[in-house]
Amino acid sequence: xxxxxxxxIGQITDIKPKGDGLHLRVELPSSEAHFLDDVVLGDSIAxxxxxxxxxxxxxxxxxxxxxxxxxxxxxxxxxxxxxxxEKALRFNDRLxxxxxxGHVDGVGEVTHFAALANDAYGSWxxxxxxxxxxxxxxxxxxxxxxxxxxxxxxxxxxEASACVVSINIIPHTLQHTTLGNLQVGSAVNxxxxxxxxxxxxxxxxxER
Numbered sequence: 393x394x395x396x397x398x399x400x401i402g403q404i405t406d407i408k409p410k411g412d413g414l415h416l417r418v419e420l421p422s423s424e425a426h427f428l429d430d431v432v433l434g435d436s437i438a439x440x441x442x443x444x445x446x447x448x449x450x451x452x453x454x455x456x457x458x459x460x461x462x463x464x465x466x467x468x469x470x471x472x473x474x475x476x477x478e479k480a481l482r483f484n485d486r487l488x489x490x491x492x493x494g495h496v497d498g499v500g501e502v503t504h505f506a507a508l509a510n511d512a513y514g515s516w517x518x519x520x521x522x523x524x525x526x527x528x529x530x531x532x533x534x535x536x537x538x539x540x541x542x543x544x545x546x547x548x549x550x551e552a553s554a555c556v557v558s559i560n561i562i563p564h565t566l567q568h569t570t571l572g573n574l575q576v577g578s579a580v581n582x583x584x585x586x587x588x589x590x591x592x593x594x595x596x597x598x599e600r
Contacts, residue, residue, distance in 0.1 A: 393481045394438050396489035396535075396542020398569045400427040400477040402439075405453075407470065412460040414470060417453055418477070425452040427477065436480040436494065440468045440570075441540035441581040443480075443494025466496045467579040468539070474570045476540040489542025490535040491586045498523040500538075502578040503556065516561045518574070522582055527555035528592050529584035537583035541569050 504519035
């Protein structure tokens with residue numbers, strides 16, 4: 393389990409084929425190498441919102457395998473570049489974001505990303521077109537995970553082929569995650585609220 397609170401940013405620096413998937417290496421800058429101090433082989437780390445298992449580790453890097461299934465269901469794990477990182481939640485940790493499983497539910501597309509006019513805090517407005525099948529789990533003031541970051545939905549607009557969610561991004565989030573690299577057309581990993589997913593399932597069974 394995770395919370396959607398990013399605690400490190402790494403760089404995918406090496407990609408090698410392995411079976412039907414890939415083996416990747418993520419390096420952290422020397423200033424953030426402490427992120428790995430308590431990480432051991434077999435630990436779970438979320439990268440861009442997708443839960444992966446550490447298979448090898450050095451002082452400032454770690455490796456992991458990505459299956460073909462994961463590659464087919466996510467974006468950003470098959471290319472070099474920056475990734476959001478979060479270690480698995482401990483039972484005694486603060487739940488700063490919301491309950492996150494690290495299982496990507498779908499890939500969305502950024503349709504708008506720009507600074508809010510006349511906003512004294514420097515916030516940005518992010519709009520994402522989510523797959524229409526995720527619409528039942530997206531609600532005003534509900535939670536959504538975007539590339540591993542726990543965010544609050546400010547507006548939901550149901551369209552014929554997509555569900556568009558609007559999200560305010562504060563400067564701190566832009567500075568401490570990879571969300572600042574987004575642009576219109578960017579593909580993003582999405583995970584819906586865990587409680588909403590189970591509630592929808594309960595209602596579905598009850599109606600049978």
